[in-house]
Amino acid sequence: MIPAVATPETEAPAAAEQGSPAVGPLAVLRLAVSEFRCYRDAAIETGGASVVLTGPNGAGKTNLLEAVSFLAPGRGLRRSGLAEIERHGAGSRWAVSATVTQPTGPVTIGTGRDPDAGEDSERRVVRVDGQAQRGPVVLGELVALSWLTPAMDRLFADGSSARRRFVDRLALGFDPDHARRVAAYEQAMRERAKLLERGNADPAWIAALEETMAGEGVAVAAARKHLVERLAAAVEEMDGAFPVPGLALTGELADWLGQMPALEAEEKLAAGLAQSRRRDAESGRASAGPHRDDLSVTFRAKGQPARLCSTGEQKALLVAIVLAHARLVAAERGRPPLLLLDEIAAHLDAGRRAALFQEIGRLGAQAWMTGTDELLFTPLTGRARFFRVAEAQIQAR
């Protein structure tokens, strides 16, 4: 079935206003989804401009942002299982296809749950210009993206794992290999915990896993620390509409990296793990490593930890971090990441909303924004393409 394509009648200009990056913005020109959550078949043409999706609750707005998030490696912005995404009652597996600008010209990315694997398979397949790829990792070279969702309103209140994931997503914008390292570290940590629990495993086997944990773990912590330090410098250059967050990576590994070369930190971690096997066998955990890192965020002008700030202040701190990151990625990769901003207008006051829209334009980033109230996006008229989403139907405005 050929999906109905939603295209606005008026041409919207490209997102870049000024200071456009050297290789042109990264943008999704066309997005098509099939059997994806509430959508049987739907498509959207952006012309490279930013996108505003408005409509009632449950219309299918966030689902489209989630579809875009699968153009990067990882589990998407909801982190749900791939099987869960299949439209209820669908006859075939879900798929997302997108035409995405690249310095050498547009490429078509296709991805979805492997149609040839078993019913419970969580394998994601990727094609680039029709060519099958070995996995989603290649997408890190093609697409950088970051997102802000209502679920992240709890980022500062919840446990540290969500903050580590947030940092890792941002680090991926610079180093597509970062996700592989995090996964390799975590897998070695899990295997070690299993062997220690069993009790009679070969010590050489455990030592090999600890060596992997030390090597990958220090690399992960170093990448996070480097990122957070650069972000801390970049947020200083914000134009004042957003609060300047105080940012630091905390954890013993981050401390060691401030005191000694990475190689020494690796040896220290490996030695520490070897010494704590008995204790770790009892606790089922590893005594040290990047799984204990945390991102510390403060509202600097108030000297207040982010978790004590108001909901709107916390949102503004997050926006400041995401925008600073986009600026860093633009400087390093020549183009800013895609920005997926779900219900972004909800907690921002009018001044901050205007500043956000202006900064998106200045960056030349393609932003995908959602909201229930179209009026809040009025300042973007003529600069973004507007679509109305209702009951899984997309109508260009």
Ligand SMILES: Nc1ncnc2c1ncn2[C@@H]1O[C@H](COP(=O)(O)OP(=O)(O)OP(=O)(O)O)[C@@H](O)[C@H]1O
């Ligand atoms: N696998 C699935 N199959 C069919 N429908 C699904 C599936 N997963 C989610 N949905 C439905 O998709 C609908 C749209 O969800 P979505 O989160 O995109 O809404 P939304 O427009 O962002 O709404 P809100 O304004 O409340 O955030 C929901 O009603 C949800 O139940």
Ligand SMILES: [Mg+2]
């Ligand atoms: Mg939503």
